[in-house]
Amino acid sequence: MIPFNKPYLSGNELTYIQHAVESGKISGDGMFTQKCHQFFEEKYGFEKVLLTSSCTDALEMAAILLDIQAGDEIIAPSYTFVSTVNAFVLRGATIVFVDCGLENPNMDVSQIEALITPKTKAIVVVHYAGIACNMDAIMKIANRHELKVVEDAAQCIDSYYRGKPLGSFGQLAAFSFHETKNIISGEGGMLCINDQNYIHRAEIIREKGTNRSAFFRGGVDKYSWVDIGSSFLPSDMVAAFLCAQLENLERLQQKRIGIWETYYTGLSELAKQGLVGLPHIPAYATNNAHIFYLVCNSITERTNLMNHLKAKGIQAIFHYQSLHSSPYFQDKYKGAELTQADKYSDCLLRLPLFYELEQAQVAYIVECVHEFYKNQA
Numbered sequence: 001m002i003p004f005n006k007p008y009l010s011g012n013e014l015t016y017i018q019h020a021v022e023s024g025k026i027s028g029d030g031m032f033t034q035k036c037h038q039f040f041e042e043k044y045g046f047e048k049v050l051l052t053s054s055c056t057d058a059l060e061m062a063a064i065l066l067d068i069q070a071g072d073e074i075i076a077p078s079y080t081f082v083s084t085v086n087a088f089v090l091r092g093a094t095i096v097f098v099d100c101g102l103e104n105p106n107m108d109v110s111q112i113e114a115l116i117t118p119k120t121k122a123i124v125v126v127h128y129a130g131i132a133c134n135m136d137a138i139m140k141i142a143n144r145h146e147l148k149v150v151e152d153a154a155q156c157i158d159s160y161y162r163g164k165p166l167g168s169f170g171q172l173a174a175f176s177f178h179e180t181k182n183i184i185s186g187e188g189g190m191l192c193i194n195d196q197n198y199i200h201r202a203e204i205i206r207e208k209g210t211n212r213s214a215f216f217r218g219g220v221d222k223y224s225w226v227d228i229g230s231s232f233l234p235s236d237m238v239a240a241f242l243c244a245q246l247e248n249l250e251r252l253q254q255k256r257i258g259i260w261e262t263y264y265t266g267l268s269e270l271a272k273q274g275l276v277g278l279p280h281i282p283a284y285a286t287n288n289a290h291i292f293y294l295v296c297n298s299i300t301e302r303t304n305l306m307n308h309l310k311a312k313g314i315q316a317i318f319h320y321q322s323l324h325s326s327p328y329f330q331d332k333y334k335g336a337e338l339t340q341a342d343k344y345s346d347c348l349l350r351l352p353l354f355y356e357l358e359q360a361q362v363a364y365i366v367e368c369v370h371e372f373y374k375n376q377a
């Protein structure tokens with residue numbers, strides 16, 4: 001069976017974990033955490049980053065930092081992972097969902113402005129598959145209405161909008177290092193803080209509402225409970241794993257991009273014939289090869305294709321039941337029909353994509369997809 005995903009040890013993961021253990025300091029903010037912070041701040045120019053235990057944690061920190069209160073409204077896509085909006089629901093926010101655009105699953109920017117009310121506090125942007133949303137347009141709307149922008153950049157490592165790294169546009173951004181992402185630490189995440197005004201409080205929220213970070217830097221002579229917060233920081237053993245992955249970022253990315261391009265070339269004939277939809281990457285966006293997906297013409301076709309691939313030993317999977325029609329939200333949803341989000345929920349299929357997937361296996365998967373559509377005709 002060719003699995004959908006397979007976590008890859010890139011080299012020094014176990015060695016660094018051993019170093020962390022032997023250093024005698026395995027709780028948060030040890031040497032490896034510092035190294036990861038430095039890597040991200042230097043390579044991508046993020047104002048300040050803080051590792052968290054997950055992207056979900058980073059999003060929850062963002063909601064606290066923005067002082068989201070009961071009744072505040074948040075504009076966000078419906079076609080996304082639950083944490084994108086659950087972080088804000090935890091603070092009592094009302095979620096106002098936006099549909100996907102026509103060219104790819106990213107949100108339809110042209111719908112945003114009509115959804116803004118006096119209660120709107122923030123726009124949460126998701127760059128689906130690591131492919132940038134139209135950030136010039138989104139930042140313009142946010143600035144005009146004095147709204148904050150949070151990027152759910154879970155899938156966005158090493159991806160750019162007009163040459164500027166994703167995760168550097170919003171006041172706050174959240175990355176994921178979950179084992180299904182490009183760069184991993186098992187569970188793991190990071191908050192990027194691009195507005196200096198949030199840095200001080202972010203450190204406190206991440207340390208259970210205490211000023212412990214300042215205490216360890218020698219900034220205060222004892223540490224106290226000064227705000228709300230939680231335990232959002234990862235163990236240094238997790239950071240050690242991540243540090244080893246980051247050393248090999250270029251190689252991991254090159255390999256994924258190679259696989260992605262083989263899929264794209266191999267399936268483009270089917271797209272030309274209108275049999276499947278392929279990812280669209282706007283001219284302003286880069287491709288970090290997080291996901292390779294195709295879009296079938298119906299849910300039945302997708303189910304049949306998935307079953308065909310399964311019979312051939314290939315695990316292809318779909319995702320994101322649109323959040324506005326989830327069991328938790330469907331009774332609360334008062335907005336318009338979100339036809340594009342529903343289309344991607346029903347028709348999008350992700351093909352295996354991981355470092356150790358061989359080109360011969362990719363060619364085989366492409367062949368099996370072709371075979372399916374030949375039999376359809």
Ligand SMILES: *Cc1c(COP(=O)(O)O)cnc(C)c1O
Pocket residue numbers: 053054055056057080081083084126152154155175176177178187188189
């Ligand atoms: C993976 C993912 C998350 C959640 O990341 P965790 O690190 O597992 O919390 C959130 N949003 C999006 C868009 C994701 O792809």
